Amino acid sequence: MTPKTDKPYWWEAAEPQVADGGPLPEKADVVIVGGGYAGMGAAIPLARAGRDVIVLERDRPGDGASSRNGGLTSANIRWSYSKLKAKFGEDAAKAYYAEGVAARADLKDFVETEKLDCDLSMVGRFTGAMRPEILDSMKREAEIMQRELGIESTVIERKDQYDEIGSELYHGGIRRTDMGGLHPGKMHRELRRVAEESGTKIWGDTGVTNIAQVGTQFDITTPKGTVRANHVIVATNGYTDKGLPWLQKRLVPVISEMIATEPLSPNLMNTLMPRRQMHGETRQLGHYYRPSPDGTQILFGGRRYDDDMNAARERLRNNLTSIFPDLSDVGLSHHWFGFVAFPMDQLPKLTVHKGIIYATGFCGSGVVWARWMGQKAAYQILEREEAETAIGSQPFRAIPFYNGNPWFLPVMMNWYKIKDRFSGTLK
Ligand SMILES: Cc1cc2nc3c(=O)[nH]c(=O)nc-3n(C[C@H](O)[C@H](O)[C@H](O)COP(=O)(O)OP(=O)(O)OC[C@H]3O[C@@H](n4cnc5c(N)ncnc54)[C@H](O)[C@@H]3O)c2cc1C
Known part of the structure; x- marks a missing residue:
């Protein structure tokens, strides 16, 4: 489509x-x-x-x-706190995560003080676990982050996840309330x-x-x-x-790209995204997704590593419907991409x-x-x-x-794909 x-x-x-x-x-x-x-x-x-x-x-x-x-205001750090601690030491890991907290708060404060018209809403973010054992690791990590950094999160068991998302794909997950989304444009x-x-x-x-x-x-x-x-x-x-x-x-430079669904009915949106919050996954090549600021469409993103726009769009669409099978017949209104950068x-x-x-x-x-x-x-x-x-x-x-010229990217992406398939990767 x-x-x-x-x-x-x-x-x-x-x-x-x-x-x-x-x-x-x-x-x-x-x-x-x-x-x-x-x-x-x-x-x-x-x-x-x-x-x-x-x-x-x-x-x-x-x-x-x-x-x-995608407008997700996560200030993500690609390393988990525990891995960061193992590599750079406890003081550095604490300081890096504390800076993420400060940076998020600073953005919110700036938007409010300057009265920026940008649809910022701290609606929270749910990260879905791709496997049951990943949820166990997420629980351990959440406990450590709470104890050592004071960063709060809520563990959501699979049986309770329908309050977060109308999907069978995940095995529970973690909800963070200090994150949200804005209108990037x-x-x-x-x-x-x-x-x-x-x-x-x-x-x-x-x-x-x-x-x-x-x-x-x-x-x-x-x-x-x-x-x-x-x-x-x-x-x-x-x-x-x-x-x-x-x-x-x-x-x-890595391509990140998104699709937007056609407007969905309020009932369907209430089922799929009951909290109208932001979403992520534990896969290395995981997706990020969210409702449009008016709550009527789903905007869904992921990474790409080749030039084939049509194949990439179909891949994104298939991944969207693997999370939400109800969307298999829904049309798309937009498909676009841009470049992100990794040191x-x-x-x-x-x-x-x-x-x-x-x-x-x-x-x-x-x-x-x-x-x-x-x-x-x-x-x-x-x-x-x-x-x-x-x-x-x-x-x-x-x-x-x-x-x-990132000649090695296809090889790396294929390696991540394999890792995702066999472990459901939590970084
Ligand atoms: C599809 C997509 C989804 C994303 N989703 C999220 C998300 O949900 N949450 C999140 O936190 N981040 C997300 N990101 C990443 C985020 O958008 C970027 O990290 C951020 O916008 C980078 O801002 P920047 O100002 O550093 O660079 P950019 O906004 O990329 O601006 C760099 C500018 O430099 C200009 N430029 C380049 N070379 C020259 C030159 N020689 N002379 C003059 N100008 C030059 C370019 O034209 C460009 O306008 C996403 C990115 C993409 C593409």
């Missing part, structure tokens, strides 16, 4: 708009490369502190992942509005092709001219191109290399992390105490034998 459009569902209400700042200035205090959540998150505190800040964006600001995502539109109202100037259709250090300053080159700046923040994440070779060698250690990054600040590597969870790290990048320039980040401070290593 072909969807009506390959544009994101979110663009119906908030499609990214062009930005024509006029002739490029020769100088700026701060240049931000990339106009998504991270770029806008950096611009706002800088502009509010009176800095002369400009954003240079290759397409329309927001055209990247920031207006295409509206969120980006609002961040851009606040950035511009604070004095940020934005140029769309202005890709950066080179950044060169000149003494203590930088020359940032674009087809429209070169800007000399005191500081540069790079916020290009999954859309990083060859204009940024140092970063390209450190980030793996080798799968932890978000705030790194300075040769004076350039990089805020990136959000591993498909940048709705919270991208604005947070962008903001931290700004705090570094403003020399504010809050610039510190525990999770973003791990070394940002180059990936061996890699230049930005």
Whole structure:
């Protein structure tokens, strides 16, 4: 079944708009490369502190992942707390998870204080266990997180899961009430509005092709001219191109894509998604899904590793109906995709290399992390105490034998598929 459009569902209400700042200035205090959540998150505190800040964006600001995502405000960390503790030690693991809690709270606080019109709702998230033994591991992990971090969650046994989701697929799961969802397109539109109202100037259709250090300053080159700046923040994440070779060698871009069902009846929605909350799964290549903000459609996402759009859509659709067989005859209204980015250690990054600040590597969870790290990048320039980040401070290593073309991705994805099939993977 072909969807009506390959544009994101979110663009119906908030499609990214062009930005024509006029002739490029020769100088700026701060240049931000990339106009998504991270770029806008950096611009706002800088502009509010009176800095002369400009954003240079290759397409329309927001055209990247920031207006295409699922809108789940999870601040996910790809490692479980226990695995993080084993690898980086207890203090680091605690600090990373605490930063996730702080970043989520900061986003909520910012949306409320600034009165952003972005449909943020802390409705909770249910993560379904793919096997009974996975639920046991989830219970143990939940107990440890409660005891050591004070992070609350509720274990849902299979017999009770119909209050969470109308599906037979899962063997119970965990419900978190400190997570929710927002409208990503509206969120980006609002961040851009606040950035511009604070004095940020934005140029769309202005890709950066080179950044060169000149003494203590930088020359940032674009087809429209070169800007000399005191500081540069790079916020290009999954859309990083060859204009940024140092970063390209450190980030793996991965396609994340979504479908939206046609509107469903209130009765069906009440059965399938009784709480109208956010959803995830324990599979490594698991799906994320949610109701549309008006509660009438299901938006369903997953990862892709080849170029075949049609096959990918059918795969997503089949996976949706394996969770909700009632949807087997339902049409799709939208199908779209975007790029997310993974560093080798799968932890978000705030790194300075040769004076350039990089805020990136959000591993498909940048709705919270991208604005947070962008903001931290700004705090570094403003020399504010809050610039510190525990999770973003791990070394940002180059990936061996890699230049930005992820030739190994199909092999990795196939390995994850096998793992998912045989273990139902809990990371
Ligand atoms: C389908 C999908 C679903 C997702 N679901 C979720 C979710 O539910 N929850 C969650 O937390 N996260 C989710 N994500 C991830 C999240 O959207 C991203 O992590 C986040 O938007 C990253 O923001 P960013 O500002 O770092 O990058 P982006 O928004 O991707 O912006 C980067 C920008 O840099 C620009 N750029 C690149 N190179 C240059 C250059 N040389 N010069 C100038 N500009 C350049 C690009 O054009 C782009 O606009 C999802 C992503 C996708 C694609």
